[in-house]
Amino acid sequence: xxxxxxxxxxxxxxxxxxxxxxxxxxxxxxxxxxxxxxxxxxxxxxxxxxxxxxxxxxxxxxxxxxxxxxxxxxxxxxxxxxxxxxxxxxxxxxxxxxxxxxxxxxxxxxxxxxxxxxxxxxxxxxxxxxxxxxxxxxxxxxxxxxxxxxxxxxxxxxxxxxxxxxxxxxxxxx
Numbered sequence: 811x812x813x814x815x816x817x818x819x820x821x822x823x824x825x826x827x828x829x830x831x832x833x834x835x836x837x838x839x840x841x842x843x844x845x846x847x848x849x850x851x852x853x854x855x856x857x858x859x860x861x862x863x864x865x866x867x868x869x870x871x872x873x874x875x876x877x878x879x880x881x882x883x884x885x886x887x888x889x890x891x892x893x894x895x896x897x898x899x900x901x902x903x904x905x906x907x908x909x910x911x912x913x914x915x916x917x918x919x920x921x922x923x924x925x926x927x928x929x930x931x932x933x934x935x936x937x938x939x940x941x942x943x944x945x946x947x948x949x950x951x952x953x954x955x956x957x958x959x960x961x962x963x964x965x966x967x968x969x970x971x972x973x974x975x976x977x978x979x980x981x982x983x984x
Contacts, residue, residue, distance in 0.1 A: 842879040844889050844903070845932050848924025870935040875924060877901075891925050903928050951976040 861872040880900065881888040887908060891901040901916065908914045912930050919926035955972040958964035 843876040844879060844887065844908075845929040846875045846877055846925040846927065847873050847929075847933055848875055867935065871932075874932060877925060877928065889925075889928070901925060901928075948976070948980060951979060 859872075861869050864872055877889040877891065878893075879887060879889050882905065885905055886902045887905045888900055888902045890898060892899040903914045903916060908928065908930050913927055913933075915927050916923075916925065951972070955969065955976050956962065958968040958972040960966050960969060
């Protein structure tokens with residue numbers, strides 16, 4: 811058993827291309843990730859989800875999971891679906907589809923699995939995600955824009971930022 815443990819350690823820590831026993835440490839590879847968004851457990855048990863106390867992007871990112879890539883081939887990307895001290899589950903997605911579309915739905919995925927849809931980059935919230943949030947009142951934003959105006963003692967950067975917020979809420983082009 812000790813030989814197996816030693817061999818696993820050696821394979822994991824020594825350069826595969828170097829001579830066995832040479833002791834040449836390989837340069838660490840950067841860890842790459844895929845992303846998935848799991849919302850199944852959000853309020854599942856009748857209680858409230860901790861994400862309910864968050865707002866904006868933080869609320870969205872609460873359910874985004876990083877999935878560590880373990881292997882890349884010409885056709886597939888393998889990643890860790892689940893990792894614990896007792897068990898590790900590996901999944902894979904079609905590499906060409908993921909690189910072309912930026913996301914892929916696993917064919918064997920069940921609706922309750924958190925990695926049913928896998929993303930190449932951290933997914934951005936859709937537009938409808940922000941619709942339920944309270945937007946500032948236009949009169950308040952107009953007042954902020956007036957106080958940030960350079961003619962009233964503000965800076966041009968502060969005025970530009972206040973005007974951008976005003977136009978975002980109003981729906982006009984900057």
